[in-house]
Amino acid sequence: MSTFTSVLAFPFHVLASVFRFIFQTLRIPFPRLPFSSLNFYRPLGGRAGPSDPYSVADRWVRSLEDETGAQCLSRAPANASGLDAGPSSLPGSGDLRSRYGAVGRRMLPDFVLGSYEEALRICQKEARIGCIILVSDEHDDVPDFKRHTLTDVNFVDLLHKNDFVVWGGDIRDREAWSAARKLQATTYPFVAFISLQPPRAPSSFTPNASRSTTPSLTVLSRHQGSSTPASGPTSTATLTDHITHQLLPRVSPFLGRIRAAARERELERALREEQDRAFRDSERRDREKVARRLEEEKRAEDEKRAEEQRLKAIEEARIMKEERKAKWRREARSALVGVEATGPHALRMGVRMPDGQRLVRMFERHDRVTALYCLVDTHLNPSESKEVVQEDAQSGEDALRDLMQQSGESTEEWWGFKLFLAYPRKEVAWTSGTTLSEVDGLEKGGQVLVEMISAGRKSEELPSGDGSDGYDTEESE
Template identity: 50%
Template sequence: MDHLNPTQREALSQLQAITAGSDAEVTLSVLESVDWDVQKAAELIFDGPPPQSSNAPVSPEGTEHTRTIMEELAIDDSQQGIDPNTSIWNSLLSFFSLPFHVLSNTIRFLFGILRISIPSLHFTGLHNYRSVRTGPSDHRSVTDRWVRSLEEETGALSVSSRTPSGISASGAEAGPSSIISRTGYASDELFEEGRKVLPDFFLGSYEDVLNVCQREGRVACIVLVSEEHDDVPEFKRSTLTDPALVKALHDGNFVIWGGDVRDRDAWSAAQKLQATTYPFVAFIALQPRRNHSHTPTPSQSVASPTLTVLSRHQGRSVPDTAPTSAATLLNHLSQQLLPRVTPFLERFKASIRERERDRMLREEQDRAFQDSARRDRERIEARIAAEKAEKERLEREREQAKKEEERAALEREKQAKKDEDRMEWRRWMRRDVVRAEPQSQDQGRGKKGGLRLAIRLPQNERAIRYFTREDTLTQLYAYVDTMLIPPTCSPSGDPKQPPGVATGSVQVLEEHVSRQLEGVDAWWGFKLALAYPRQEIRWEAGKKLCDVDGLGDGGQLVVELVHNSRKVSVPSSTVGNNGNGDDGYDTESDEE
């Protein structure tokens, strides 16, 4: 024991005094297991370990918060109305009955091991270390069971609120008794009909009641009873069913909670509220935090309130002047408690409503901001999408224009190459295909003479040319084609071979023209026709001029360019002797 500090030694002495000098080693081990908490150690010795709740486990954070609430309960007992003689008598009785209680617990423990049934031994004075009743472990069920037994014992019905009162800390719903809701009677109707009614007890734990007081700014009325006290039955019949008191509690929106100290939660509440006899009634509410250094302002008080035990009433309920009578409690509520706590609670509720309005306003502003941001985002996204679509359209147009330009350039290149090859064919034909014009002695008319042809070019100029009767249409077309050679192309530079051919001849030319896919007229680029009567002279390979209808004795020909063919300006100097426009035929005007 030498290693213990003074505080630990004092705790050990207190526990040994309570347990009537039990073994020091056992007592020491129990204290060490509960971190030297004398009250917890006594609970562990006399009541055994607490049963495990079937409900969802309470988070450590929530448990710590509730414990803090309990430890911060201030006590304001300026007006309690306790009978001093009763308090002294109960204290003496508790002291003298302590050894008997320890002995009875030891005997019951041994008989329990041996599985021997014995009657329960109760000692009225030692309420602090009473055996806890077995039954449902969740607080809602325990409280509901107590309320039902109270209704059965008094023949009264509980006043039921229309809405739930709150949610328990463990997550299970906590609220008023639902007996009235099943009968279909409202509270006002019950009061008017003079029925016996009970207060609207909160179904939940003692900690839940304190949470409701803190959250909603309501006054709690805690009712604790013990069936071992003779004053409890009369208290239930007279005080708890008094219509005036019940209506005052109902109209004042009190949070009413009660229980039998044989139940663990009610017993724990009795320890925290320092109940010494029963029946016991306490009123708890938020009050400004006490600060002796200066007087707090109303805003500071509302901002940091603390739960306070406003008053405690315990003992007999008869006569009307007794501490727990309905008349005493009503007078205390109307004359002392409510006038003292109502102003602060109203300010607290107003601050709650203001915070709620601020919260709703912030939520509305947040929603408006989010809606505005969403609309702005949609507009920005739409603009970005439109810009992207326009950019893609312009890009497609540029790509299309580029492709068109490339295609046009390729077409121009192909056409230029084609025109170049075509000019090479013309110049080669001027060199090797177009024969020299017959001599003058061969130019006479007749079957043996040459053919005199007057050719009108597209530039409205005429050329006169003599052909032999053995010349072919290929040579005629070749001659007309050579008329389209620009003057800048000198005959001295004419090629000896046509492009792409090793050896050139009239036959090679005719084969080349016949193979053209675009057609004969498209390759030559023009058509020949008799001037009058108009008769088209189509090109045929190897056909002689004398075999062409209309050309047996010569005639006048017109050159008609094919559509999209290249027009070449032919100077008059290239036409020949009669380039002045005279066709060489005699007319009546000439003879005159």
């Protein structure tokens, strides 16, 4: 039946809409038509235009601004007129006037641009009171409601100061029509107030019903009908009186507790996050400290291993040098010393060792300085092996020179000692191929002193005295 009556009334509503559009454009009050109060019309497909909730709500708010000549609070710049508000005779309007300019400027509530469900979610999430405004341009009471109630400075300021969630629409749009059905609106203009309320106690007739402790959105009051006269259900006086003396005293304490609990939960959450962040930072610092310690230990271990390898290489090189030197002492040193000379032209050499021991040996004139050094080395480092490989002096001296080059040691480092003439004091340096008779001071024999320079031993210089070792030399003869 409702579909049939809607089809019959459709041409009349189309005609009324055309005339209303013309009258609104010319700013002429639209006369009351006999069929305009019929409430059996329902939208068959919605008005043409955007279908998303944001665009539909924005279009309705803009048309409301055009029709009333007012601006929503969110669209109006503060003190746009540049004039001081000055004193106002309207009670409760001082704040709004001081924020938005001179006397005579008209304001609309700050409507939520979105769907009806979005407005309800805001009310529930933020514990705020919702004001739902539904109109139908088919009702003659709507224009007066728009121009007087919705733009009344007391009403707008009351909604603004108490942080109401205001949502509205025309039931010709699907979203507003759906909201009208849920709110059981039958007459327009229609105003409903919605807020969170404590859950109702279960009925005594349902003893097994579970009691919920979660607050739920509840329709607190419905106001529908004409905004005139001043006692009308949607007039400014009626709505402001209802908000001030009934709605706010009833709802504000409960919503205040909810917001306080929400703030406490938020503080606890922030505290937990801060504690978690501090714990994570501490954990991160501990991990970094452990990583640094492990890295330092690894670096120290690597350095220690490298040092050990270096020392090992040095030790191996030293051992290798000592082994080569020991092999040379076993196999070739005795050959370089040779057999003691016995002829009349032999050179008698006296050698004073670092420990005070005196050695005397006869050398041939063609014997090399190497033989004298080998003699001293034989007494300082006696070989455990009795085997002697006989080599001629020349080949043995060449082999010795090659060993010195391979070891990388200097002459002094190889021998570990130096030889000096007793008087006058003069070093007898080792040189390959030099004979004893070619050394200045040893042409006829003589006395030499041994001074140690090897590592682990202190160089020791014995007093030369008069150079006598208790033996005569050819010089003395």
